[in-house]
Amino acid sequence: MKLRLNKSNRLVLGAILIAISVAFFSCSDQKESYELNIPEWFPKPEIPADNPLTTKKVKLGKQLFFDARFSSDFSLSCASCHLPAYAFSDTVAFSSGVHKRSGERNSPTLVNVAYKPHFFKDGGIESLELQALAPIDHPGEMDISTTTIVDRLRKDSLYQQSFKEVFNSGVTMRGITYALAAYQRTLIYGNSKYDRVVHEKSASFSDLEKRGQNLFNSDSLNCSKCHSGVFFTNYSFQNNGLKANYADSGRAKVTSDPDDAGKFVVLTLRNVEVTGPYMYDGSLKSLSQVIDHYASGGSDHRNKSTLIDGFSLSDNNKKALIAYLKTLTDKEFQQNPNQ
Ligand code: HEC
Ligand code: HEC
Structure with missing residues (x-):
């Protein structure tokens, strides 16, 4: 049997459909899942099953x-x-x-x-x-x-x-x-010049920035051995020679292991241009001081990483390294402070 809808039937059916969709959307609105804005080259973050994003x-x-x-x-x-x-x-x-x-x-x-x-x-x-x-x-x-x-x-x-x-x-x-x-x-940001050059391939580094990138990844500076991957950290705990004596024992506070004394988590370098002052205690005021610290090889400490062994850098190369680090800044949260 063919179902023929006359005009009034159609109106009734239409009203029912509207009512159902209003009910559906107002209910789903409460539980509407939040779509994270994730750059393609970022992994998907793990969201705990008991705390879904809405x-x-x-x-x-x-x-x-x-x-x-x-x-x-x-x-x-x-x-x-x-x-x-x-x-x-x-x-x-x-x-x-x-x-x-x-x-x-x-x-x-x-x-x-x-x-x-x-x-x-x-x-x-x-x-x-x-x-x-x-x-x-x-x-x-x-x-x-x-x-x-x-x-x-x-x-x-x-x-x-x-x-x-x-x-x-x-x-x-x-x-x-x-x-x-x-x-x-939801505070996910991956729209820096670095991302546009390396991942989107829609921009290019200046010669200075390119030189800085090569230095950063070089075996003489070792930066990329700890500050690695898409977030410029391998999330490990390392002693980077900041002090000879630490008032704050760092990782050892958690493990009570003397081999962890003076070790702190490797920090991300994304947006490092604006996250100063630097290190766990903010004792280095500028990126220039940070580079001087690494170039000096840092203070002797029994747990200092062997990757921190000093290097010499011309003023121009220091400028290049800083220029590269500054390409890691995503300006979006600055323009949109209430994110
Ligand atoms: C052995 C691993 C290691 C190497 C190699 C290394 N770092 Fe680090 N870096 C760290 C750790 C650990 C911290 C955090 C230390 C702290 O909190 O006091 C850090 C912190 C930083 C910070 C401060 C970030 C902030 O927001 O406070 C900058 C900048 C930095 N490193 C740049 C570099 C550069 C440039 C190089 C290469 C010259 C380099 N690092 C080499 C482990 C390393
Ligand atoms: C008085 C300053 C201060 C206030 C207020 C504050 N924080 Fe923090 N926050 C810190 C400091 C300092 C640390 C680093 C602590 C450490 O490493 O031991 C930190 C660490 C964190 C971390 C860990 C980040 C990481 O990379 O490990 C998160 C997340 C955080 N805060 C969120 C919050 C939230 C949410 C609030 C509000 C409920 C808050 N903070 C209020 C100073 C503050």
């Missing part, structure tokens, strides 16, 4: 990231030490925490943090979800108890509504850490 969760995480209710005296948000315009790092050696207390380590960039296999310079934290708890009750950072934060945010009806939509619960610490992690995983 548009609303990422939006909530972003609000939390910029919210000063996270610090005991309402003076600091996550973004106070992870400034969007500086690749989500800070411009001082030690960010000051609440009450102007000073931290102990330099604030790292959060760009491409989704790819990190471990967090902190000593690798002491294994997941982004756990990481957000660390600065919160750290007296030198946000100095606030998790119950105080939850109490503060619970008073905000907009947060209540967002948590309900995203987690189907009230404001909880778990929800806060999950949303913050989700937001931070």
Whole structure:
């Protein structure tokens, strides 16, 4: 039997279809998955199965990231030490925490943090979800108890509504850490001149930059042996000869192994132009000082890597190396500070 639809039947059917699609989209909107903007030459980041990215969760995480209710005296948000315009790092050696207390380590960039296999310079934290708890009750950072934060945010009806939509619960610490992690995983940037030259092949290096690239990859400088791969780090822990005596024992804080003393995670060099001052303690102020440090071979330390053995570089070659490092800057987060 042929189904013949007369005009009124068609109207009814149309209305039903519209109603179904409205119901579908308003429901899927809540759980609408967030599409990461990943350059083709980047791997896919691992997203934990229990914390899928959704548009609303990422939006909530972003609000939390910029919210000063996270610090005991309402003076600091996550973004106070992870400034969007500086690749989500800070411009001082030690960010000051609440009450102007000073931290102990330099604030790292959060760009491409989704790819990190471990967090902190000593690798002491294994997941982004756990990481957000660390600065919160750290007296030198946000100095606030998790119950105080939850109490503060619970008073905000907009947060209540967002948590309900995203987690189907009230404001909880778990929800806060999950949303913050989700937001931070979206900070993926791979649109530097380096990417346009090497991966997209839509631009070319100047002679100076090209010379810098060759030096960086050379066996006399060894930079690319530790700062390797698409993120310019192999994520290993190394002693790069920064000090003869470290007040901060680095990786050994986690392993208690004296062979790990003075070892810190190899830092990414993407956006290194704007992540200074440099090293775990921000003790090197400029890229020029960083290169002088490596050229000198660094301080003697029993755990110093054999790859740090000094080299000599003409002024022109030093300029070339710096020019190359500057091609690793993605300007997008600077133009779009609220990312
Ligand atoms: C007072 C400054 C300060 C504030 C506020 C702060 N951070 Fe940090 N953050 C740091 C410092 C310093 C480190 C490096 C700690 C270490 O390596 O031991 C760090 C490390 C991190 C890391 C690890 C990155 C890596 O490469 O290992 C993440 C992720 C992070 N912070 C996110 C956050 C979030 C989310 C907030 C808000 C809840 C926040 N931070 C608030 C200073 C701060
Ligand atoms: C043995 C491995 C190793 C080699 C070789 C090496 N680095 Fe590093 N690099 C590191 C480690 C580890 C850190 C982090 C040290 C710290 O946190 O104090 C680092 C940090 C840096 C930083 C600071 C990044 C920041 O945001 O603070 C720069 C810049 C840098 N290296 C450039 C270079 C250059 C240029 C070369 C070659 C001349 C080079 N590195 C060779 C291991 C290495």
